[in-house]
Amino acid sequence: MGVTKVEVRHEDFSLEEEMAALRRQDQSAGAAVSFVGVVRNRNQGDRILALELEYYPGMTESAIRTIVSDARKRWEIEDVVVIHRVGRLAIGEQIVLCLVTSEHRGEAFSACEFxxxxxxxxxxxxxxxxTPKGLRWVEARESDERSRDRWKTPGQGA
Known part of the structure; x- marks a missing residue:
């Protein structure tokens, strides 16, 4: 089994540094897929000035590790890095990094998206x-739930 790195932190991250660290450790992977989420300037038609993220220390990291473990059960992947930032983030700042390596690209793409x-x-x-009108909580989106649910298998709980 490869490396699993899960971090929740205030500090920014470097995709290049995280990728280089994995490549130094394991050279068996033929594919490395990454996703970087950034703070956008609009949501639900409104202008956004900044984003604030809070989390439950320990519980959040555990939940992410469980998700990574589930991905490992579905696909033959090597290494996984998930770094999620918290605190106040400005427009254009990085929020989350998901980096997955595997022998072949299809496994890495699917696992990263999952x-x-x-x-x-x-x-x-x-x-x-x-927003220009003040702070507002971001509600869960139906489209995000549909994206998650497409990975469910028959008989799997909600």
Whole structure:
């Protein structure tokens, strides 16, 4: 089994540094897929000035590790890095990194997408957006739940 790195932190991350660290450790992977989420300037038609993220220490990391473990059961993947930032983030700042390596690209792409779809709905983060009208909590989206649910197998719980 490869490396699993899960971090929740205030500090920014470097995709290049995380990728280089994995490549130094394990050179058997033929594919490395990454996703970086950034703070956008609009949501639900409104202008966003900043995003604030809160989390439940320990519980959040555990939830992410469970998601990664589920991905490992579905696909033959090597290494997984998930770094999620918290605190106040400005427009354009990085929020989350998901990096997955595997022998072949299909496994890495699927596992990365699965991890992000489940992280978005199942990891305990709370988000508030700063808008010109003030702060507002970000509610779960039906589209995020549909993205997560497409990975469910018959008989699997909600």
């Amino acid at each position: 991890i992000m779809d489940w992280l978005k709905t199942e990891a305990p983060f709370w988000k508030r957006e700063q």
